[in-house]
Amino acid sequence: MTLHHIEERLGNPARRIAAVRAEIADTGTYRHTTRELVFGARVAWRNANRCIGRLYWHSLSVRDRRDVRDAEEVAEASADHLREATRDGRIRALITVFAPDTPQRPGPRIWNEQLIRYAGYAGPDGGVTGDPRNVGLTAAARGLGWPGGPGTPFDVLPLVIEDAGAGPRWFALPEDAVLEVELTHPEHPWWHALGLRWHAVPALANMCLEIGGVCYPAAPFNGWYMGTEIGARNLADTDRYDLLPFIAERLGLDTSTDRSLWKDRALVELNRSVLHSFDRAGVTVTDHHTESRRFLTHLGREERKGRPVGADWSWIVPPISGSATPVFHRTFETVERTPAYVHHPEALDRARGVAPRCPADPAAPPRPSGLV
Template structure:
């Protein structure tokens, strides 16, 4: 969702801050009465136009932003989010280095840890830093048309922009790692190569093996979203990359299976000897299931954390029940919560949800999609 980024007035910032401080004190045992903190924050906003969260407020705000993420099915684990406080960092070089360290820590040898790194906040006299890249890890897309792209067509524009900016490109494989594009405060965007040791990749093999032996498929282990803004109590953290772990369908049904991404279903069907002459043979459905089986099998074999859509659907209902017992409403976008395969076979399909927005939150601000595509990068 694109949200217009309008600067808040001093009064609006103060009201948003008070709402968050009251939430923090209400949900944090031992925090006590919020009155003194609210008075101090209002005075700071009156003097500077903004305020600074305490470390404890930042941690809780980031976790609640995940709890409020309507498109995420994996919110049962929201309170386990590891928060890396890097608010003192404003420059692109240091941000890029911390993003690399984020990947190493989140990867954790394959036992993926939900992690967020929060960089400098926006202030009335200084913009916040930006990470243009949609995710910390993305694969290049080479070619002047999606139908002939080598790699990921989603990243074709960004790949072209980076090459125009001086990136020499990778080896020309379908899985060349793109550089990270970072813009420091009051700076222009620059690109930074990701070191190979920071990116864990999983070779994708089918349990049957023989038809898949020479495919050369793989996918990275950590899905780290990097172009969303973390908003907590009227404060905007424009660079705050965060990750959970993959649900298998994100890779098998979307990244590798979608017709406008790697479009592997026809290839899978041919390798498995399926009749592709008519849609009524359901060859797409059968190929989709086998591709998703291969993803889960491969991550399990590599010892890398991944969820399946049936288990995660049940866990989401556990999350709903837990939140309801605490008197908290849960917003959700049905079209994102229901998995892209076997939807009606999962319990999340048979419910309705209110797509209500709550704060703190992760949001896409105006221009995020253009930046992720590398537009105006050169």
């Protein structure tokens, strides 16, 4: 396609660039058009080095809620995001973009790492009921007045949101916005009695969407789960639910020696449970073998268009049976491009339940000027 044809379809970029420069000179920032916002959000997904599911980047649906700054409205719109993304289990890739940071006022912030996360209640003996990853955020929410849930391993955390007009506040997610899948097993009837479950929509919430120098600090987005994210990480990691010893015992495996490969066998059965349960519930999920092949399809399409694909090998290779997937046998270069979804240091603090320090505090680390 020639530059002339591009200008005919999209307009002369020189005029838009001149308008942006004039707006920046007048206000210190500029406002993206709706088309720019949609394209930027999609390309940010395409540029995500750690995501194996980028074949679908062009299908990302974008909800433009840049008019929303108030924490209560962000909470309501986030619940709507979950309802729209869930669709009774037919998960759709979706992003909701809230107000950006401007020189005059920062945009809203969502402290939660994901819109749906399970509480972690620290006990006096050092043990944790629930998800140890969320102990800090759970304590922060309770410090803000959240009374806590029933005390199960799978209590849904409230959203903790702050805006420029007030400090952080907590907002309970409505029940109809949270679809969960009870985990069973295709061969072991006793599995159901374990009471395991997981939520259907993995909506990242505390990353900043950066497009053309504009930061949207609250822009929750989701695709759908790859089964290993739940079965090989969330439920199996030793610093998360650490279920492998428990599952192995119930399976009657010899856990006295690693050479019995009890961890491997328990891990496979736990991942089988996740895929079986999501399929049985009619909830979208993919498996690591399928998604690895699709990632290579994405890589081929992009390279044919002259767009080299950056990727972080340690994230692209699945956490189970890595060498049995085609991505294991490839090398990738990690390339930072914009637009992008990025973590700023204070976002990580919020996810841990740590209130961000004042930028004027000399003890606070300097904010990097580039991507982090």
